Amino acid sequence: MTFKVISKHPAEEKSNIDLHTSLGSLSLPYPVLTASGCAGSGKELSNFFDLSKIGAVVTKSIMANPRSGRATPRMAETPSGMLNSIGLQGPGVEAFMNDDVPWLSKMGARIIVSIAGNSVEEFGRTAARVRRAGAVVSAIEINISCPNVSNRGLVFACAPQSASEVVNTVRRAVGPQFPIFAKLSPDVTDIVEIARACVDAGATGLAMINTLLGMVIDTKTLKPKVAGITGGLSGPAIRPVGVRAVWQVHSALPKVPIIGMGGIMSGEDAFEYVLAGASAVSVGTASFHDPSAAIRIQNELNHLLVHHGFDSLKEAIGFGHRQTEEKEDRS
């Protein structure tokens, strides 16, 4: 493909192009997903748009057992972002698979179930339970940004070894073909190293980024603003970090499909991730601001792709790399 110029004749534009995307063995008609934890179980967002018209609903990370989550306050607004400390509140995998998944499926939504665990074993058990539901679940996203109870609470995503163990265990639990995505934390020295470990352990692809570890101190009470003391930073504030992470991983592992996320508020932002190498994108915090963000962003992305003369989404994936001789270093 040759260099794309901004089309000067928007009137002549086709209005729709092929948005279909493939993430390894997972094929989706649309590239925009909800981000885990930002769409509840899907029901609430369905008041605002048709869930079957986006790529998939990624559900809130579910654990083996019911979880109360953390005490309140659980949030703080930050400049162009927010901090959350929910603590993975949820009904446990059994109730979730029995109540939420059938409803979503009835709505025609493609479902990606996000799972979490306090131990490698819990991940495996939860994945197996999800897999038992069969084709109603399109894929599993593995939220490895959880503390490993048996290793001083260190987050699985923070070391290649622990990340790899989780992915490997899930892979064995779901069988060789089923699409699984490891969701990476940006709070690491070398995200490519973790990405590689996950892929080597059997991940179909990667989802990135999870929130950044952050903190707000309330200058009225002089105490940390969220009960969990630290929390996860999300929203447009972190977008440059997410785009960088996707760019780096796509550079190193160009064949590995990536679900990009972090601060996507508009079609332009989604386009940035696609250009960096994402095959699909997830919309998280934006839905708090604009409940129909996912579908709006998908439409805006469509228009931008048309505007830039792309014939399909696939053509644009990683296009930023092809425009650049690589000479990455930093100040």
Added chain:
Amino acid sequence: MTFKVISKHPAEEKSNIDLHTSLGSLSLPYPVLTASGCAGSGKELSNFFDLSKIGAVVTKSIMANPRSGRATPRMAETPSGMLNSIGLQGPGVEAFMNDDVPWLSKMGARIIVSIAGNSVEEFGRTAARVRRAGAVVSAIEINISCPNVSNRGLVFACAPQSASEVVNTVRRAVGPQFPIFAKLSPDVTDIVEIARACVDAGATGLAMINTLLGMVIDTKTLKPKVAGITGGLSGPAIRPVGVRAVWQVHSALPKVPIIGMGGIMSGEDAFEYVLAGASAVSVGTASFHDPSAAIRIQNELNHLLVHHGFDSLKEAIGFGHRQTEEKEDRS
């Protein structure tokens, strides 16, 4: 000290308190500094306020030899932040010490010289040259967020071993008493580990955080927005990450003095860092928006301390920890 309540009688407030701060062997009359690279050599800001009325001017990281820095574009605005890719442009330590330092000194500013290097040896050489100037320089800040040319361009700040080597070499170059501060990068899995390595290697204290590695892709040209491809993310967007870093390091190393920074735009933001454990704060990107930000923030901080009934800055340092039973983990 007992629990502080918001004073209900602002009219009865004292208007000034003791803002003096000690960072190990470095004693400063005021706690607000400029951030390296955000105040040039000080001259330009002196159009807007009296440089002797803030704690110190931290100068742009200087290297052994003149540096052209990177090609343009060197910046991108991001939501509540900006990306920069300057590449440490500067005149080299010799010209800097001969031209800029005497001028700053004449203005009555306390001077903290930030140094950078491509190799451990360059750090040592540059530190020795700075030290030769004697008491005119109050301290050295060591910018270890530079790529190590002899180790695949890996950033010194990203591993305890390389960070420690740099600090140790600088310590030997400047003698045992001279205050030196290692400036940490947030782009690491475990900032406490790096902090500890720097302190063990002889750092008087720590400065944190440097920028986060980020990236913006221009959705018009479909290419990375800055010529260096990736750049450093600064501004209020990153403040929760900076506060968290200071909090974690102060928790682990309560005796080690910290210069806190990252997104400080107001006295409240500076107060957040002080409550998290910073003994002084640096103001960076805010000066681009408001050239007199440093002195304004210092005044606002003063008022807040008075308002909350503190008798001195020192009383407030790390106060947030004393308000909280620690039970840190994450979602």
Added chain:
Amino acid sequence: MKASIPTPLQVRGEVISLKRVGDYFQLSIAAPGIAERMKPGQFVALAVGGQRSSMLLRRAFSIYTADPRGVFGGTVEIVFAVQGGGTKWLSQLQAHSPVDVVGPLGTPFPIPAVPVKALLVGGGYGAAPLFSLADLLRTRGCRVEMILGAATGARLFGVVEGRRAASQLILVTEDASLGLSGKVTDHLDAVVERSGTELIYACGPMGMLKAISFYAKTKGIPAQCLVEEEMACGIGVCMTCVLPIRGEDGLTRMTRACVSGPSFDGESVLWDSIGTIPAGTYGSEASS
């Protein structure tokens, strides 16, 4: 007492008017569709700060009045106090400014199936949602009394409206600048005793709601309390707005105020445990 919950809309509204009322602002917004479906006790969530705002989250406000047949189409009114950047921005809006509104949100106040003697208690701007409730209760044959309290007279909202909406209105201010002196809870028992109150609705600061709940419990009167929990989304997807609620099965769950509330039966709220995960909560370490 369960009411059906209207589907929320997202609407690009337009400011009709903004006026100061004591220490508060009263903002009227043309937001077609929202007024039409709103029921008392619901709220709207407004985007704040304009197009390139650094404030990402919507701000929640109880609906004060809803007029489906306003001159400019369906109109909702809110009453707010300036707290931080979001409300400050709202307080500077001008007629015709666009405002992005999501609503109506939350579960409406439950309405008794039979006519009862109801007492509505509002603290400060917490009075706002009580007037449309009073109107609805009266159409159902209820007798409605109202207590409005605040620190000062300037913070007492809805005095005129209250006289219209309630058969009896009691005013209470801490500085005694208007009505009785003290807190609403100082005068609650006298009113309840005198009126034979059978049901209480309350909206205001947490401390007031808690005191009213405890009082109502001792009297065996149900009290519906409208709480203000910090909400990131307001639509039920983020789980930030939870508080410990004891269900009919006796089990305590961390329950979303934005969808299951914002009003709860006072007896079901574990007031003393707000800000904690009470032992035995569904899914807490202790319970599993």
Added chain:
Amino acid sequence: MKASIPTPLQVRGEVISLKRVGDYFQLSIAAPGIAERMKPGQFVALAVGGQRSSMLLRRAFSIYTADPRGVFGGTVEIVFAVQGGGTKWLSQLQAHSPVDVVGPLGTPFPIPAVPVKALLVGGGYGAAPLFSLADLLRTRGCRVEMILGAATGARLFGVVEGRRAASQLILVTEDASLGLSGKVTDHLDAVVERSGTELIYACGPMGMLKAISFYAKTKGIPAQCLVEEEMACGIGVCMTCVLPIRGEDGLTRMTRACVSGPSFDGESVLWDSIGTIPAGTYGSEASS
């Protein structure tokens, strides 16, 4: 030709008026102190987006007019095109809105010590800084001609003002809707030849400045070019706004446009190397 540089101020200004002029907006701001010290070729940096804006950086605009004795105190005027969020916000300001202004910034246009025949070339809104320059040059006895060019007539700024300020005004539009057809550079040689131009000042798109510089060099005429480099601070502290400039010592340095510029002697600018570090630049790997 060196001019002394006034000390900049930071001022809380107030919008006096905002009006559309063709495709541009003309914004007049009461900003006491700035008009008084401004010299032609300087710019102001405006904070955009209001109090909780997510847009952190100031936007730079050439000063169009400066009136130290405006009705509301010293007043500066700028002319701008809407590009992104910042200029969009500016285009929605209303009279009396506050605007935070830093200025005057940059090194003024150098003014010749003796009267010369000067040609001022403006592309689009790039015309803005040329009128106060023309006035100053005329007070120094210079003869001032002006070429204004743009893609369309609606993008031609300052036609009326140009007739006043210049002894001869040539208009050029690419669509031939006003004046001559084509680009300013198509007509440059004819004007220079006819007028015996001794000095050129130019402001407009990079491509135009580059073409003018190359042309002027072949003619041995100095050309002062006002460049637009992206600026994070505008005051010289951040080093984002650099471009490769060859100094009098023959050495190329990455030079800050905000303090050493924004106008440079066209011959000193390495136009073809903008966006790179040319080999041999002071401090580049090759040079060290």
